[in-house]
Amino acid sequence: MADAAFWAICLVVAPLFFAISSFVRGGLAHVFGPLAAWLNALAVLGLTVSFARSGPLRYAIGGWQLPLGINFRIDGLCVLMLAMTAVTGLAVSMYALGYFSLRIGSARQMSRHEQQRLFFWPLWLLLWAGLNGLYLSSDLFNIYVTLEITGLAAVSLTALSGKPAARLAALRYLLVSLLGSCSYLLGVALLYRCYGILDMAALSRLVSPGPLLWCGLALLTAGLLLKTALFPLHFWLPPAHANALAPVSAILSGLVVKASFYLLLRLWGEVFAQVLPPAAYVLLGALGCGAVLWGAAQALLQKRLKMLIAYSTVAQLGYLFIALPLIRLDPGPAARQAVVLLILSHACAKSAMFMAAGSIFLKAGHDRIADLAGIKEVLPVSSFAFVLAGVSLMGFPPSGGFVGKWLLLGVSLAGGQWWWGMMLVTGSLLAAGYVYRVASRLLVFKAPFFSRRQAIPPVMEWSAVLLAVLAMLLGLLAGSPLELLAAGNQVFSPAGLEVLR
Amino acid sequence: MNWGGLLLVMILLSSLVPGLIIFALPEKSNRPRTVLNLGGALFKLLLILLMNVGIYQGRHFTVRWQLLPGLELLLNSDPLAALFSTLSTVLWLLTTLYAVGYLEQSPNRRQFFGYFSICVTVTVGIALAGNLLTFLLFYELLTLTTYPLVTHRGTREALAAGRVYLVYTLSGGAVLLVAVAWLQVLAGPVEFGGPPVAASLGAAHEGQLMALFFLFIAGLGVKAALVPLHGWLPRAMVAPAPVSALLHAVAVVKAGVFGIVRLVHDVYGTQFAAGLNLLAPLTILASLSIIYGSLCALREDDLKKRLAYSTVSQLSYIVLGVSVAGPLAAIGGLVHLVHQGLMKITLFFCAGNLAETLGVHRISEMRGIARRMPVTMAAFSVGALGMIGFPPMAGFVSKWYLGMGALAADRLWVVAVLVVSTLLNAAYFLPILIKAWFTPPDCSWSEQGGRGRVETRWMLLAPPLLTALLVIAVGLLANAQISPLAWVKLIVGLEYGP
Numbered sequence: 001m002a003d004a005a006f007w008a009i010c011l012v013v014a015p016l017f018f019a020i021s022s023f024v025r026g027g028l029a030h031v032f033g034p035l036a037a038w039l040n041a042l043a044v045l046g047l048t049v050s051f052a053r054s055g056p057l058r059y060a061i062g063g064w065q066l067p068l069g070i071n072f073r074i075d076g077l078c079v080l081m082l083a084m085t086a087v088t089g090l091a092v093s094m095y096a097l098g099y100f101s102l103r104i105g106s107a108r109q110m111s112r113h114e115q116q117r118l119f120f121w122p123l124w125l126l127l128w129a130g131l132n133g134l135y136l137s138s139d140l141f142n143i144y145v146t147l148e149i150t151g152l153a154a155v156s157l158t159a160l161s162g163k164p165a166a167r168l169a170a171l172r173y174l175l176v177s178l179l180g181s182c183s184y185l186l187g188v189a190l191l192y193r194c195y196g197i198l199d200m201a202a203l204s205r206l207v208s209p210g211p212l213l214w215c216g217l218a219l220l221t222a223g224l225l226l227k228t229a230l231f232p233l234h235f236w237l238p239p240a241h242a243n244a245l246a247p248v249s250a251i252l253s254g255l256v257v258k259a260s261f262y263l264l265l266r267l268w269g270e271v272f273a274q275v276l277p278p279a280a281y282v283l284l285g286a287l288g289c290g291a292v293l294w295g296a297a298q299a300l301l302q303k304r305l306k307m308l309i310a311y312s313t314v315a316q317l318g319y320l321f322i323a324l325p326l327i328r329l330d331p332g333p334a335a336r337q338a339v340v341l342l343i344l345s346h347a348c349a350k351s352a353m354f355m356a357a358g359s360i361f362l363k364a365g366h367d368r369i370a371d372l373a374g375i376k377e378v379l380p381v382s383s384f385a386f387v388l389a390g391v392s393l394m395g396f397p398p399s400g401g402f403v404g405k406w407l408l409l410g411v412s413l414a415g416g417q418w419w420w421g422m423m424l425v426t427g428s429l430l431a432a433g434y435v436y437r438v439a440s441r442l443l444v445f446k447a448p449f450f451s452r453r454q455a456i457p458p459v460m461e462w463s464a465v466l467l468a469v470l471a472m473l474l475g476l477l478a479g480s481p482l483e484l485l486a487a488g489n490q491v492f493s494p495a496g497l498e499v500l501r
Numbered sequence: 502m503n504w505g506g507l508l509l510v511m512i513l514l515s516s517l518v519p520g521l522i523i524f525a526l527p528e529k530s531n532r533p534r535t536v537l538n539l540g541g542a543l544f545k546l547l548l549i550l551l552m553n554v555g556i557y558q559g560r561h562f563t564v565r566w567q568l569l570p571g572l573e574l575l576l577n578s579d580p581l582a583a584l585f586s587t588l589s590t591v592l593w594l595l596t597t598l599y600a601v602g603y604l605e606q607s608p609n610r611r612q613f614f615g616y617f618s619i620c621v622t623v624t625v626g627i628a629l630a631g632n633l634l635t636f637l638l639f640y641e642l643l644t645l646t647t648y649p650l651v652t653h654r655g656t657r658e659a660l661a662a663g664r665v666y667l668v669y670t671l672s673g674g675a676v677l678l679v680a681v682a683w684l685q686v687l688a689g690p691v692e693f694g695g696p697p698v699a700a701s702l703g704a705a706h707e708g709q710l711m712a713l714f715f716l717f718i719a720g721l722g723v724k725a726a727l728v729p730l731h732g733w734l735p736r737a738m739v740a741p742a743p744v745s746a747l748l749h750a751v752a753v754v755k756a757g758v759f760g761i762v763r764l765v766h767d768v769y770g771t772q773f774a775a776g777l778n779l780l781a782p783l784t785i786l787a788s789l790s791i792i793y794g795s796l797c798a799l800r801e802d803d804l805k806k807r808l809a810y811s812t813v814s815q816l817s818y819i820v821l822g823v824s825v826a827g828p829l830a831a832i833g834g835l836v837h838l839v840h841q842g843l844m845k846i847t848l849f850f851c852a853g854n855l856a857e858t859l860g861v862h863r864i865s866e867m868r869g870i871a872r873r874m875p876v877t878m879a880a881f882s883v884g885a886l887g888m889i890g891f892p893p894m895a896g897f898v899s900k901w902y903l904g905m906g907a908l909a910a911d912r913l914w915v916v917a918v919l920v921v922s923t924l925l926n927a928a929y930f931l932p933i934l935i936k937a938w939f940t941p942p943d944c945s946w947s948e949q950g951g952r953g954r955v956e957t958r959w960m961l962l963a964p965p966l967l968t969a970l971l972v973i974a975v976g977l978l979a980n981a982q983i984s985p986l987a988w989v990k991l992i993v994g995l996e997y998g999p
Contacts, residue, residue, distance in 0.1 A: 337569070391645060397638040403568060409682040421682070425675045432671050440663070444655045478568050 005059040007047035008072050011082060011132040014039050019125035026118045030097060033121035037093035040128065044079075044086040048484070051079050055487060058138070058201075071199055073138035076485035077340065081135040081262055083481075084344050087470070088254050088351050089128055091463045095355050096120060096247040098457035102362070116160050116245065123160070124251065127153035134259050140188045140198040140220075143263065147184065151177035151227065154256050157248045158240050169239035176236045180226035180260075187219030204271040217272060224267075227260035230284075230321055231291035234314045238298075241310040246358020249306065253313045254351030258343055261320055265339065269327050281325040288321025289423045296430035300437065305357050305367035308434055309350070312393060316346050319405075319427060322420050326408055329415040337482045338407035341474065344481070345400025348471035349389040355464035356386035359456045373441040379456065383442040385464035390435030392471040395428040400474030506564030508552055509576040509629055512586070513622050515545040516593075520618030528611045535601050538614055542594040545625075549583075549590045556583050563631060571690060574638065577631025579694045580992045581766070581835075584985070585759055586628035588839050589751045592846055593621045595964040599850055600743035602960025603857060613653055613741075620646040624752045627759060633681045633691040633768070636760065640677065640724070643756055644670040650744045651737050662736040669733040670753075673723030677760075680716040683709075684768070693763055697770030707777060710769075714779045717764050718786075724757030725820065726813045728790040735797075735809040742853025745805060749812045750846035758819045758838065765823050766996050775826040783824040788918045790817035795925035802863050804852050807929060808845070814922065815841045815888065822903050825915060828997040830906020832989050833899050839985040840887070840895035843972050847884035850965035851877050858957040859946035864933055869942025874956045878937050880969035885930040887972045890923050894976040898986060 018036035022029035051057070051074060059072040100117035104110065130149035137143045155177055159170035192198055194213060195206045207213060229237040241253050268276065268284070295315025302308040323339040330336075359382040361367045364375055376383040392399035405424050412421035519541035523534055555562065555578075562578040600617065604610050623646050626639035644667070652663035684691055687706055688698045699710050723730045734754070738745060748754065765774055765783075774780050794814030801807040818841065822834015854877045855861040861870065871878035887894035900919060907915035955962060979986040 396645065397641050403572070406572070406678075406682060407569075409679070410686050413683050414686045421679070425679055429671060429675055432667070436664070436667060440652075440660060443649060444652065444660065475568060476566070476574075482569060 004047055004050040004054065004057050004074050005072070007043045007050065008059060008074055008136050010043040011040065011047065012129055012136065014043065015125045015129035015132065019122045019129060022125065023122035029118060029121040030100065033125065034093050034097050036125055036128075037090045040132075041086045041090050044082050047074070048079055048083060051076075052484065052487070070142050071138045072136045073201065074136065076487050077262075077265075078135050079484055080340055080344065080481055081258070082132060084258070084347050085128070085131050085135070085255055088347050088467065089251075091467045092247050092250045092254070092351060092355070093124075094463040095250070095358075095460050096124070098460035098463075099245070099247055099358065101457065102454070104362075104454065112162060116162070119160055120157070120245070120247070123153050123157050124247075127157065127251065127256070131255060131259055135262065138200050140191065140200065140203075142198075144181065144185055144188055147227070147260070147263075148181050150256060150259055151181060154252060157251065158244045160248060161243060161245050163243060165239065166243035169236070169243045172236045173240040176226055180223040183219045183223030183226070185223075187216045187221075187223065190216030190219065200266060200271050204274070207272060207275050209275045213275070217267075217276075220267060221264065224260045224264050228257055228264065228317060229314060230287050230317060231294050231314060232287075234291065234295070234317075237314060238307055238310040241313060241354075242304065242306040246354060246361065249309075249358070250351040250354040253310065253354055254347045257313065257317060258347060261317065261343070264324075265320075268324055269336065273328070278325070278328060281328045284321050285325035285420060288318040288324070289420075291315060291318025291321065292423060292427040292430070293318075296427065296434060299434040300430070303368060303370065305360065305369050305372070305438065306354070308369065308438065309353050309357055312353075312431065312434060313350060315427065315431065316342075316350070316393065319346075319424065322423055323408055325417070326411045326415070326420055329417060330411045333486060334407045335411045337478075337485060338404040338411070340482070340485055341400045341404035341407070341478055345392060345404065345471045345474045348467045348474065349392045349399070349401070352385055352389040352464045352467035352471065353393070355460065355467070356382040356389065359460050359464065360386070362454050363456055369438055369441060372438070373444055376442055376444070379461070381458075381461040381465055382456070385461070385468045387435075387439045387442060388465070388468040388472055390431075390439055392468065392474075394431045394435055395424075398475040399472045400478060401471075403475040403478050503564075505555065505560065505562030505578075506576070508548060508555075509562050509564050509578060512545060512548045512552065512629070513576075513626055515548060516541050516618045516625070517622040520615050520622065523611060523618060524615040526611065528609070531610070534610070534614055538597050538601065538618065539594075541618065542590070542597050545621075546590050546594055549587050552578055553583050553587060556580060572634065573632070573690070574635045575631035575692065576626075576629045576635065577692075577694060578629065579631075580988065580995065581762065582628050582630075584835070584839065584988055584992065585755070586625045588755075588842050589621060589624045589628060592747070592751050592842060592968075593624075595967060596743050596747050596846070598960055599746070599853070599964040600741075602958050603741065603743050603853060605958070605960075607741075609653070612649065616646055616649045617743075617747075620650060620747070620752055624756065627756045631693055633684065633693075636693075636763065637674075637677060637681050640756060640760065641674045643724075643753060644674060647744075647748065647753055651740045651748075653741055653744065654739065656739070659739045662733075662739045665736050666733045669723050669730065673720050673730070675720075676716060676723075677720030680713055680720055683716070684713055687713075691768055693767040697766075697768060697773060699769040700773035711777055711779060714764075714769065714774070714777075715782075717768075718761065718783065721757045721760040721764065722786075724753050725761055726754055726757070726790075726816055727786055727820065728793045728813065731790070731794070731813045734813060735801075735806050738803075738805045738809050742805075742849060742856065745809075746846045746849035746853065749809070749849060750842040754812060754816055755838065755842065758816055761820055762823050762835065762838070771823075771826050771831070771996060780824045780826050784821060784912070784915065787817040787821040787824060788915065790814065791821065791918060791922045792925070795922055795929065798929045799925065802865055804855070804862060804864050804867070804933075805849070807864065807933075808848050808852060811848075811888065811926070811929070812841075812845060814926075815845065818899060818903060821915065821918075822899075822906065825903075825906050825910050825912060827906045827910040828993050829902055829909050831993045831996065832986070833902030833904075833906055835989040835992060836902065836986050837896075837899035839989075840899050840972075840975060843895055843968050843975065844884045844887045847880055847965050847968040847972060848888075850961075850968065851881035851884065854957055854961050854965065857961065859948065861946050864936065866946060867933065867937050868940045869937070869944075870946070871937040872942055873944075873946075876956055876962055876966060880965040881937075882934050883969040883972050884965075885934060887976070889926045889930055892976070893973070895972045896976075898976050898979045 018032045022032040056075040130146045134146035155174045299311035326335040395401040395405040409421040519537040564576045567573040623642045630636035652659045726734045798810035818837045819834045822830045887896040890896045890900040
């Protein structure tokens with residue numbers, strides 16, 4: 001059995017290789033893409049198994065040790081994020097396989113569809129390589145590179161739809177993404193000026209409060225907040241996520257925003273946790289509350305299904321930020337576990353939701369919520385997937401969202417800061433409201449639904465359902481992933497740091 | 502997992518698996534669906550009997566599933582769990598039979614029976630829940646699985662009722678979630694059946710515990726339809742008759758009341774709660790619900806709505822019995838959990854028969870209807886007289902113990918509430934009976950067809966007949982060794998000491 005380092009290298013190299021292959025040999029893209037998805041899942045499985053056996057690990061790329069070289073750091077959080085990307089990515093890839101095999105509309109539409117297929121796979125695999133690299137890297141500059149790859153690939157995927165609205169959204173997304181990256185890069189430069197090293201674990205030992213650190217950290221954080229679309233910086237997200245193609249929406253909402261939040265979690269939860277003042281966490285938490293309220297209120301008002309889901313993402317991201325002050329508050333692992341569970345379960349549920357909505361869009365020819373009543377008759381599986389994913393977004397037991405919310409509620413009550421907990425509960429009630437808006441129309445049966453004759457391939461319906469079921473069961477199975485998280489936490493002091501001394 | 506644990510899991514699976522298979526079956530395959538439904542119900546009944554025999558022999562079944570350290574799901578078979586799960590299982594079997602007959606020609610039976618099975622799984626899960634987290638899990642799931650049943654007809658009215666139902670129950674669920682999380686922060690995981698955790702917390706937390714108690718009551722009171730949280734119940738009447746029957750006798754309202762019983766007996770402990778003066782407000786709330794529900798019932802002409810308000814009133818008997826804080830009253834309250842279920846399900850079956858066979862929904866249309874449907878109305882009369890509390894029927898036994906308990910606890914005003922309530926019960930049930938039996942029919946009702954050899958289809962007739970017989974039997978044979986009363990005495994003996 002190969003060791004964890006081998007699998008980690010595979011996780012970056014394989015998607016890149018297949019991205020290039022599927023670009024060069026476009027005719028085989030629909031073979032290369034799913035193949036890469038399965039191989040990626042295999043590699044993550046291998047990585048998880050060897051991680052569970054041998055624990056956290058640092059790997060110096062090319063044998064170059066720390067002050068000079070770039071390190072991969074494999075710990076519990078990293079493995080979980082990779083696993084999330086692998087599972088969700090696999091489901092989306094299967095969905096995309098069905099999506100791009102559809103024969104739709106006129107010859108002109110068909111040729112555009114073909115064009116989209118040719119570009120989708122290379123871009124998606126490139127994005128995937130960027131995400132895997134980001135989760136594995138321990139070096140802030142290397143992370144900048146992966147962040148940029150991810151961002152540019154995501155923007156191109158958004159533009160793929162070709163509709164004017166999508167192009168406009170993609171342009172805005174591009175500007176935001178570049179601005180965010182620039183801000184991040186400036187922050188990284190300042191930090192490098194201060195400490196002469198960019199490895200996260202090393203930085204966590206070295207940092208001391210000071211004006212340069214504050215500036216650097218503010219720039220880093222601002223860039224990442226922009227990319228994570230925290231209220232009130234979320235303006236770009238709903239149009240971009242709502243106007244993209246269905247598999248792209250699932251990728252953007254389920255995976256891409258998680259990457260920049262993951263970095264915030266690393267920086268605020270680990271690297272700079274010792275020096276940051278509590279008030280800063282409270283500020284982010286307060287913005288999170290704003291996101292929960294604003295996102296949900298907007299979702300309640302939307303007329304189009306995909307816009308509703310996109311605003312729901314804004315609201316759900318708010319939960320993650322509410323968890324930040326609680327991580328600070330909590331002496332134990334509970335808040336940290338909770339935020340990871342929320343990330344995982346939102347990735348599954350939101351992707352499933354966008355996938356189901358995509359099928360519904362194709363079948364109905366529109367996504368006006370008011371006119372969707374009765375679609376259950378023609379699309380039972382996707383309707384069920386949508387409702388199930390919605391239920392898990394509401395944080396209903398036994399979903400992963402429920403366990404996460406429960407843990408955070410416990411932390412907030414135990415720590416005497418009950419208002420965070422109340423916000424979470426209010427948020428779930430609001431979520432119930434906007435899910436209900438759709439579910440009440442999807443579940444009801446009435447006169448036969450007038451739909452296109454478009455047949456939705458079973459793989460599209462079932463990949464959404466499986467992902468939604470996974471989100472729902474995540475609460476019951478939460479024990480083992482969180483054990484992995486704990487395994488990485490205990491031994492956070494990295495072996496590679498010894499070189500530094 | 503041990504064998505006893507396997508038994509509990511099997512009890513849940515015996516209706517969950519048929520439910521899931523039913524969803525996978527095509528709409529048209531009626532026979533396999535009916536076989537699955539009834540087979541699952543019979544198998545579940547068998548398993549429950551096994552469990553009861555085991556408990557009788559002093560065995561104790563548990564099964565645990567750890568989500569995270571300090572966060573685990575626990576199924577547990579204590580006598581109270583056995584009481585509620587037996588009630589649910591028996592009535593589910595009868596209701597399934599009834600529903601098969603009732604929905605014979607209607608569309609979307611697949612969805613109906615699928616959710617129906619899962620709903621019963623969840624109800625039995627509530628019964629068997631061994632700690633607060635598990636209870637919360639099933640309590641919330643019950644909201645979700647009953648919603649499609651309430652809105653089954655898919656009409657505008659049904660959807661509106663469904664929305665009201667969701668608003669009430671989801672808010673209640675959120676309040677309950679906060680309460681459970683708060684208590685867990687104070688006391689760690691709360692398991693039922695041991696010594697009450699709240700009592701062990703000591704004086705330092707008394708203020709918080711008092712606030713928590715009312716938070717719990719607010720959360721549970723929604724499903725238990727305590728006034729003023731009962732608004733959803735009369736509206737939920739748009740559901741098909743078998744759903745109403747199940748909702749009012751076993752599933753939703755009983756889940757709330759059962760939660761209150763658990764709260765008082767297992768979480769706080771009766772003595773401790775009484776010591777904090779928490780039970781007196783609960784008694785007052787219950788009394789208000791009893792009187793208010795009956796007054797509202799008087800006004801309604803719609804038969805199902807009248808029955809719904811009657812539920813609001815009758816359910817609070819259980820809460821009343823638990824809150825009076827004496828063994829006799831507790832026996833009266835707990836036994837009413839079973840008795841009210843039997844009587845109310847009979848009444849709803851009969852109301853469904855009238856609507857399905859003759860299209861009769863209003864009491865004013867019921868003149869002389871007993872001549873057309875004597876068996877149905879006989880069953881209805883048994884249920885109604887039982888509700889009023891005529892000996893020797895089930896309701897009499899409950900009221901007798903409640904009254905004795907109130908006297909024993911020196912609460913004369915509670916006895917007065919019982920008397921007034923009995924008079925009101927008579928005032929809204931007797932006119933129906935008189936109209937049905939003793940006025941000449943004007944035959945204005947419309948035959949809906951589907952008449953069998955007897956007054957209606959046998960599948961609609963057998964269940965109310967059986968439950969009516971049970972109503973008489975549990976009253977007449979209340980002192981038998983396997984009667985609900987004997988079982989309840991066992992439970993109360995555990996709580997109050999022999």
